[in-house]
Amino acid sequence: MLEQLQRLQTHIGVLKTRIETTEKENSALLKEKDNSEEQAHAQILHKNGIITQKQDEIESLTEQLSALQKQFTQLNTDATALAERYGRLEKSCTDLKTRFQEILAERNELRILKEKLQTEQRHSQQEIKDLLSExxxxxxxxxxxxxxxxxxxxxxxxxxxEQDQHAQEIQQLAHPSETNEEV
Structure with missing residues (x-):
């Protein structure tokens, strides 16, 4: 029994050693667990901070997207208005070109008419000179x-x-205005 007792004491000693070792391991594991939990908590906080930052970025980008979509819509509206205006200006330009060509045609006709009238004027002036000389x-x-x-x-x-009387008649025929004045 003594032997058994000694064995029991040896076993108890071994068990105490094992218990101490296990307790040390347990406390090391608890520390490690606490460290892991702290690290996990720190990582969670860090990740939550990143998530919050990313959500803020998403909100900011969403606002920018909304503003850009409004700007895009406005630009499309402006582009449509400009296209319509360009179409009207192009039509006006075509009308002006047509009118300009009509004016050029009229100008050419007027030049021809002017040249014709100048020729007629020269002929008329020559006729007047001829008539004046005639x-x-x-x-x-x-x-x-x-x-x-x-x-x-x-x-x-x-x-x-007797002949004098005929001469007076001839004179009256030659100068009818003088005889009218005498009468």
Whole structure:
């Protein structure tokens, strides 16, 4: 029994050693668990901070997306308005080109008409010069004839009474305005 007792004591000693070792291991494991929990908690806090930061970034990006979509919509509206305006301007430009071509055609017609009128004017001026020179020639011829008639009248006046009466009639025919003044 002593032997058994000693064995029991040895077993108890071994068990105490094992218990101490197990307790040491247990306390080391508890420390390790606490460290792991702290690390896990720190990682969770870090990850939660990252998640919060990412959610803030998502919200910011969502707001930017919304603003950009509004801007895109506005730009599309502006582009449509500009396209319509460009179409109207293009039509106006085409109309102006057509009108300009019409004006050029009218200008060419007016140039032709101007040249024609200038030619007619030159011919008319030449005709006027010709008529003036003819008038001058006729006036000279008339004066010459008048002088001859007056000379004939004077000769007839000298010829006699009976002939004088005929001369007066001829004179009245030659100068009807003078006889009207006398009457």
């Amino acid at each position: 008038r001058e020639r006729l006036i000279q011829k008339n004066d010459h004839a008048k002088t001859k008639v007056e000379a004939i009248i004077q000769r007839l006046a000298i010829l006699g009474t």
